[in-house]
Amino acid sequence: MPASATAVPAHVPPERVIHFDFRNDAELRRDPWGYIARMNDRPDIFFSPDLGGYWVVTRSELIAEVFSRHDLFTATSLAIPKIENPMKLIPNSFDPPQHTAYRKIFTQNLFSPRALRTLERDSRAHTRALLTGFQAKRCEFVADFAAKLPVEIFLLMMGCDLAHRDDCIIWVRDIFRGRTLEETTRGFAGADRFIREWLAEQLADVAANSGSMFQAMVNARIDGRTLTFDEMHSITMMLFAGGLDTVTSQMTHIMKFMAENPHHRQMLIDDPKFIPIALEELLRRFGISNIGRMAAKDFEYHGIQFKAGDPVLASTPISGLDARAFPDPLSVDFGRGGHSRIKHGGFGAGPHLCPGAFLARTQLRVMLEELLPAMPGLRPAPGAAIETLPGATIMLAALPLEWG
Ligand code: HEM
Numbered sequence: 001m002p003a004s005a006t007a008v009p010a011h012v013p014p015e016r017v018i019h020f021d022f023r024n025d026a027e028l029r030r031d032p033w034g035y036i037a038r039m040n041d042r043p044d045i046f047f048s049p050d051l052g053g054y055w056v057v058t059r060s061e062l063i064a065e066v067f068s069r070h071d072l073f074t075a076t077s078l079a080i081p082k083i084e085n086p087m088k089l090i091p092n093s094f095d096p097p098q099h100t101a102y103r104k105i106f107t108q109n110l111f112s113p114r115a116l117r118t119l120e121r122d123s124r125a126h127t128r129a130l131l132t133g134f135q136a137k138r139c140e141f142v143a144d145f146a147a148k149l150p151v152e153i154f155l156l157m158m159g160c161d162l163a164h165r166d167d168c169i170i171w172v173r174d175i176f177r178g179r180t181l182e183e184t185t186r187g188f189a190g191a192d193r194f195i196r197e198w199l200a201e202q203l204a205d206v207a208a209n210s211g212s213m214f215q216a217m218v219n220a221r222i223d224g225r226t227l228t229f230d231e232m233h234s235i236t237m238m239l240f241a242g243g244l245d246t247v248t249s250q251m252t253h254i255m256k257f258m259a260e261n262p263h264h265r266q267m268l269i270d271d272p273k274f275i276p277i278a279l280e281e282l283l284r285r286f287g288i289s290n291i292g293r294m295a296a297k298d299f300e301y302h303g304i305q306f307k308a309g310d311p312v313l314a315s316t317p318i319s320g321l322d323a324r325a326f327p328d329p330l331s332v333d334f335g336r337g338g339h340s341r342i343k344h345g346g347f348g349a350g351p352h353l354c355p356g357a358f359l360a361r362t363q364l365r366v367m368l369e370e371l372l373p374a375m376p377g378l379r380p381a382p383g384a385a386i387e388t389l390p391g392a393t394i395m396l397a398a399l400p401l402e403w404g
Contacts, residue, residue, distance in 0.1 A: 011305045012047045021050035022080075022290050022313065028390035033286075037321045037330050045304050052081035054292070054311035055304075060322040060345055062302070066293055066314040068350025070095040072301065073293035073312055075352060080292040080311045087188075089238040090231060095296075096351055101222050105235065106355040109216035116212070119153070119359065123366040126152045131374055137404035138381065141255050142248070142396060145371075147172075149363060150247035154239070159211020160198060167194070168244070176245040177389060195236045199229060213239070243356050246288065247363055249395030253286035254279075254364065255371070256386065257332065259378045259401055264332060269372050275365050277341050278334040283364075284344035285332050287316035288393045291348070317394060319345040375403035 008017050020039075022028070027035040039058045046056050057063050066073045074095050079086055086093070091102035109115065130145050139145065151168045155161070167190065174187025202214045209215060217232045227235075258265045268275050295310040306312075321329040326336070326344075336342050347354035354360070372378070380386065381400035389397050 006049055006053045008047065008049050009053065009307065009310075011307050013304075016043060016046045016304070017049060018042055018046045019050055020046075020048040020056055022315065023051060023391050025390065028394070029388050032317075032388045032390065032394055033321065033330060036315075036317045037323075039318050039321070040323045040329075045302060052311070054080050054313055055306070056313045056315070056318070058318055058322065060319040060325040063314050063316075063319040063322075064345055064349035066312055067291075067345070067348050067352060070099075070296070070351065072296055072299055072306075073314075074296040075099070075293060077294035077311070078292045080290075080313055082294075082311060087237070088234065089241065090234040092238060092242070092352060099351055102235075103351065103355070105217070105220040105222075105227070109220045110213060110235075110239075111355050111358065112216070114212075115157075115216050116358065116362075118156075119362050120366070122153060122156050123149070123363050124370065126156075127366050127370045131370060138400070138402045141399040141401050142252055143398070145367075146248045146251035146255070146399075149251075149367070150244045153359070153363060154244060157211055157213040158198065158236075159202075159209045159214060164194065168240075172240070172244045172248075175241065176391065176393060191237065191240050192233075195233055195240065199232055199236065203229070239356075242354075243359065245393050245395070246356075247360050249288045249393045250283070250286065250360065250364060251367060252396035252399055253288070253394075254282050254368070255401070256380070256396060256399055257282065257286070258368070258372065259380050259399075261332070262378075264334065265372055265378065267334060268368055272369050274334070275368050276361075277337065277339070279361065279364055279368070280341040280344060281332060281334050281336055283346040284320040284326060284342060285330075287318070287320035287344075287346045288395065289316045289346075289348070290392050290394070291315070314348075316346050316348065375401070378403045 025035065042058055044059050044062060048054055048056055057066055076093055076095060078093060091099050091106065094102060126149055130148055134144060147169050148165065151165050152162060155164060171187045171190040174183045175191065178184035178187055202209045206218055217227055217235060220227055268278055291314050293312045293314055295306040295308055295312060297308045299306055320326065323329050347357045379402055381402045384400040386399060387397040389395050
């Protein structure tokens, strides 16, 4: 029994108990997608005794239900293993109806077409600038590009000096990749201090800020009132935690695939208009988010007894590799949806469906449009051992690339 395993609760049928530690299993480092695809051989719902004990749902359709049915699966406890008194992030840690009021701030203010009007231009300009900074015909893609671009776009939205970029990158890394509690706490503390100071500065001179993020929060109303300092802080922390490591992780898998598959790469270079359709297949194939929910009460679901407080994993990588929803799930087939974009669960489902999806898709599309033609003969650097880091998001530790 792995060291992290706990006793199995009495309501869990023994035949449903199967080990799966989505944070530490060695196979996730070596062959993440092959290992996740093997979830197809497991029951639709099973119980892992690892990480304090939690349910795992393996069918795309049921994963969408776990994301959506807040009456059964509450978002008030998102972490696996469970954390005592977790930081409440607006809107993610709330269920409807409280969630609904907060959610509007994201869809109507923060990510309105007006707030995102310079996104395409900014993404392209910053992508090109990072590209010119690469050494001759080689780069370490994670550090040289994927970690930088999302943070730069985020700082532009904050109306903040890009001089903060490298500190932000370290805090994001510590929050998501911290090997000890001390490192994770250090990341949260750094981001927390930075955001508090920024907010205090902005509130001292509301008209002076040129970034869309602060203006959106100042103009937002909840039941007719303005947001409090603590609400603005929570929203900004949410964007920091939800919008940076995710995009970085997604970029690493997509560029590794592009470097290893010249035929697919050439299709996108020859017909860049096809990139939005291809991107959806790549988002399905390389899902990255492992998100928790908690049983809201005692109930029976698909023949399984859940007890209030049971943690449940809703995993977008598992959803994307469900062979019943996507036949031959490991193959990347840009024609899978005919000439339309395929539907997948990479951005979640239901009331919490990722409101930053447009932001993420824009950065990913521009990355493919700009980088692929500029890197002819792209390939992984010979001899590079490419390690995967599992966890709440799955990403590559480093991706040395060469071209020319
Ligand atoms: C490829 C990149 C991304 C992926 C794969 C992704 C994935 C997800 C997923 C699966 C959820 C659902 C969480 C849940 O149900 O508990 C979510 C929610 C969220 N995401 Fe993203 N995300 C990405 C990029 C972004 C960006 C760029 C932002 C903003 C800067 C963002 C902001 C959020 C927020 C605020 C939520 C919470 C929404 C709510 O609770 O209503 N995400 N994301």
